[in-house]
Amino acid sequence: EAGVAQSPRYKIIEKRQSVAFWCNPISGHATLYWYQQILGQGPKLLIQFQNNGVVDDSQLPKDRFSAERLKGVDSTLKIQPAKLEDSAVYLCASSLERANYGYTFGSGTRLTVV
């Protein structure tokens, strides 16, 4: 089966600019997650979707971050305006239904804010 697709792989922007990341999960996976991974740290959950509904966005900085999952498939994560501390790898993961069956991660988008 095809894996989780993410694009772009790399992005460099100036602070206060906006950026968007795209994720296409494994076909049939109902649950989609966006994680932020700062260099040297473990992934930290930003938002969790079940189909096209938000299950948990308690850790999403909603003043600058937004995410949507259209038709319960693809998802986009946007940052506007970006700050220096947003520099990180943004990982998308999907699971068949519940986290207890394991995630499949994409390769991530490395964001550098200068």
Added chain:
Amino acid sequence: GENVEQHPSTLSVQEGDSAVIKCTYSDSASNYFPWYKQELGKGPQLIIDIRSNVGEKKDQRIAVTLNKTAKHFSLHITETQPEDSAVYFCAASNPRNFGNEKLTFGTGTRLTIIP
């Protein structure tokens, strides 16, 4: 919420020796504990997992043990090889809210295998 601590942060072992990485979790309701391997420039990849009704699980050179009483679990890699060099993450899932399970990750262990 769940808190997962992982030790050590870095680990170097001679090729052929064993490596052990340990994690502790805070929420006694957590019942699923996967381990992920992350190579440079790639996303984390699931390598083994264990559920709370099992004390140990093995898959070739990799094993995971779970002590629910002490709330800790460990990854054991035997006969290490250069391709085992990577960052390893433990995680825990809290089933408290059905349909809202998510993984909380440890801070990672950078494992280096010395040829």
